[in-house]
Amino acid sequence: MVKLALSYWLSAVAPKAWILSLFLVFCTGLLAFLNMQLNNWQVDFYNHLQQHNLSGFFQDLVQFVIITSILVTTSGWQTHSKMLLQICWRQWLTNTYISLWLHNQTYFRIKFTATPIDNPDQRIEEDIQLFVTHSLDLAVGLLRHLVTLVIFSAVLWKLSGDLTILLFGTPYIIPGYLVWSALLYSAFGTWITVKIGRPLMILNNIQQSNEADFRYKLVRVKEYAECIALYRGACWEKNSLFKNFSRIIATYLAMIKTTRNITWISSAYTQLSTVFAFLIASPRYFNDELQLGQLFEIAGAYWYVHSALSYIIESFGKFAQWRAVTDRLRLFYAQLKSLEQMNKKTLSICNHNTLLTKELSIFSPAGHILINKLSLEVTAGDSLLITGPSGCGKSTLLQTLAGIWPYFDGRISLPSHSGVLFLPQKPYLPVDSLRNVVLYPQKADLIPDTKIKEALTICKLNGLLSQLDMEADWSKTLSLGELQRLALVRAFIHQPKWLFLDEITACIDADTEAQIYQVLREKLPHSSLISIGHRDSLKVHHRRILELNGTGDWRCFEQPQASAAL
Numbered sequence: 001m002v003k004l005a006l007s008y009w010l011s012a013v014a015p016k017a018w019i020l021s022l023f024l025v026f027c028t029g030l031l032a033f034l035n036m037q038l039n040n041w042q043v044d045f046y047n048h049l050q051q052h053n054l055s056g057f058f059q060d061l062v063q064f065v066i067i068t069s070i071l072v073t074t075s076g077w078q079t080h081s082k083m084l085l086q087i088c089w090r091q092w093l094t095n096t097y098i099s100l101w102l103h104n105q106t107y108f109r110i111k112f113t114a115t116p117i118d119n120p121d122q123r124i125e126e127d128i129q130l131f132v133t134h135s136l137d138l139a140v141g142l143l144r145h146l147v148t149l150v151i152f153s154a155v156l157w158k159l160s161g162d163l164t165i166l167l168f169g170t171p172y173i174i175p176g177y178l179v180w181s182a183l184l185y186s187a188f189g190t191w192i193t194v195k196i197g198r199p200l201m202i203l204n205n206i207q208q209s210n211e212a213d214f215r216y217k218l219v220r221v222k223e224y225a226e227c228i229a230l231y232r233g234a235c236w237e238k239n240s241l242f243k244n245f246s247r248i249i250a251t252y253l254a255m256i257k258t259t260r261n262i263t264w265i266s267s268a269y270t271q272l273s274t275v276f277a278f279l280i281a282s283p284r285y286f287n288d289e290l291q292l293g294q295l296f297e298i299a300g301a302y303w304y305v306h307s308a309l310s311y312i313i314e315s316f317g318k319f320a321q322w323r324a325v326t327d328r329l330r331l332f333y334a335q336l337k338s339l340e341q342m343n344k345k346t347l348s349i350c351n352h353n354t355l356l357t358k359e360l361s362i363f364s365p366a367g368h369i370l371i372n373k374l375s376l377e378v379t380a381g382d383s384l385l386i387t388g389p390s391g392c393g394k395s396t397l398l399q400t401l402a403g404i405w406p407y408f409d410g411r412i413s414l415p416s417h418s419g420v421l422f423l424p425q426k427p428y429l430p431v432d433s434l435r436n437v438v439l440y441p442q443k444a445d446l447i448p449d450t451k452i453k454e455a456l457t458i459c460k461l462n463g464l465l466s467q468l469d470m471e472a473d474w475s476k477t478l479s480l481g482e483l484q485r486l487a488l489v490r491a492f493i494h495q496p497k498w499l500f501l502d503e504i505t506a507c508i509d510a511d512t513e514a515q516i517y518q519v520l521r522e523k524l525p526h527s528s529l530i531s532i533g534h535r536d537s538l539k540v541h542h543r544r545i546l547e548l549n550g551t552g553d554w555r556c557f558e559q560p561q562a563s564a565a566l
């Protein structure tokens with residue numbers, strides 16, 4: 001994961017990434033330096049106040065304005081470059097994940113892995129955003145605090161002088177005792193915070209999944225609103241949503257407890273630290289070894305050293321969340337990569353002008369045989385109807401031929417992918433203009449409107465002729481039969497050499513179905529047609545029938561009633 005995240009700085013856009021990163025580092029370093037200047041400035045300022053030195057006081061104010069102006073400007077540029085780097089990095093990482101996810105049908109195959117990861121959508125949208133934001137926040141914070149630590153430790157070391165302690169009558173001199181005490185104080189605080197806050201990391205991870213599941217359930221209610229309303233399922237859905245949400249509450253309550261404990265520690269720690277510096281420097285002040293200005297300089301330097309050292313304590317919550325999203329993205333990436341290997345291992349499809357299967361056995365994910373040793377040859381221009389009882393593996397056979405079903409043995413020779421069109425059982429229509437929907441996934445500017453309108457007329461969708469530019473979620477407004485006819489419009493527009501139809505006319509009346517098949521034969525006389533269907537009326541439109549019986553056995557025979565046109 002770290003390798004992937006950092007490869008942004010080695011990618012094609014590396015120059016931009018490096019320029020932004022270096023500028024960010026420069027601003028961060030400059031801010032730490034300016035803070036040191038301001039802390040140093042306090043010495044003269046408080047001393048001039050103590051000495052009632054008015055001209056010195058005004059000189060200090062001018063100096064203050066100059067330092068602060070540079071500091072404010074640098075702060076703005078630091079935020080600017082950080083946010084710019086954030087969005088560029090996120091864009092690159094999102095592109096990488098989306099490309100891997102959509103490569104080689106991984107988005108489909110991922111559900112076949114032994115432990116499919118949950119909510120890839122959330123990982124790509126939210127987790128990457130959190131990962132990038134937190135990574136940069138933590139990295140910039142770490143850098144700022146490291147530079148601060150080095151600078152102010154040196155200042156504190158110089159100011160602290162030596163502490164002499166008597167141990168068993170022997171005097172021991174501790175140089176830079178203020179630095180050592182800050183180190184000890186912070187080490188103790190960090191140790192106790194990490195110990196108490198460790199469960200927060202696990203809880204954060206669980207909560208990310210809970211939130212995603214809850215969101216998914218809400219989206220499903222929206223998607224299936226019509227079915228839920230017809231089933232009168234609102235009460236069931238409400239209970240299910242409450243059950244999901246109660247998991248969020250339970251995890252959150254556990255998080256509250258841990259966060260409260262951490263807050264107690266960090267708040268006590270911060271409060272104590274404001275007086276701690278004065279406390280340990282006070283002996284030298286009351287011995288007249290320090291002036292008021294130096295005392296404030298020590299307190300300021302101590303505060304910076306302390307806040308740099310307590311960085312882990314302050315950012316523990318963020319760090320816990322960062323760990324959680326990093327784990328989720330790492331697992332997602334590992335699975336995407338393993339699927340890439342799987343694709344290479346199981347698929348061996350070569351191009352021919354004939355569809356050929358030799359001893360092709362297809363299995364369910366659980367390992368049950370669906371089709372046993374199918375040997376089949378479909379030549380260009382031929383037609384085949386696949387029938388059989390529900391669940392016998394008809395759609396799975398089509399998915400295997402499409403190269404997206406991984407559980408098979410045997411050989412498959414497929415025609416070139418460019419002239420093949422698969423129309424699945426459940427039509428998919430993107431939310432877009434009708435023109436783009438019927439041309440999906442091709443670009444709209446390649447096909448003239450006249451051709452689209454002709455195809456719509458053939459499929460008896462004349463009512464949509466005037467709505468080519470209208471953008472809508474068509475799957476919500478059209479009937480199932482209309483959706484299937486809209487899917488068929490694609491066949492008339494693209495005129496593929498090989499057309500695979502999976503029960504695409506199941507919701508269309510028999511007369512329209514017959515007309516559509518008739519026109520398909522007229523308009524695409526040289527195309528091969530492979531359909532799946534249950535209706536006997538389909539047989540007449542195909543030359544051969546492949547009958548599956550659900551036990552793995554199959555029978556392929558010529559259809560005696562095939563229409564004269566075939």
Ligand SMILES: Nc1ncnc2c1ncn2[C@@H]1O[C@H](COP(=O)(O)OP(=O)(O)OP(=O)(O)O)[C@@H](O)[C@H]1O
Pocket residue numbers: 111364365370388389390391392393394395396397425
């Ligand atoms: N993604 C999947 N995960 C688990 N099992 C699956 C998956 N897809 C299909 N199956 C199983 O494989 C078997 C064959 O399914 P398939 O969809 O091919 O049947 P079918 O013959 O097309 O049925 P129908 O006529 O009802 O559409 C079924 O038992 C189904 O449950």
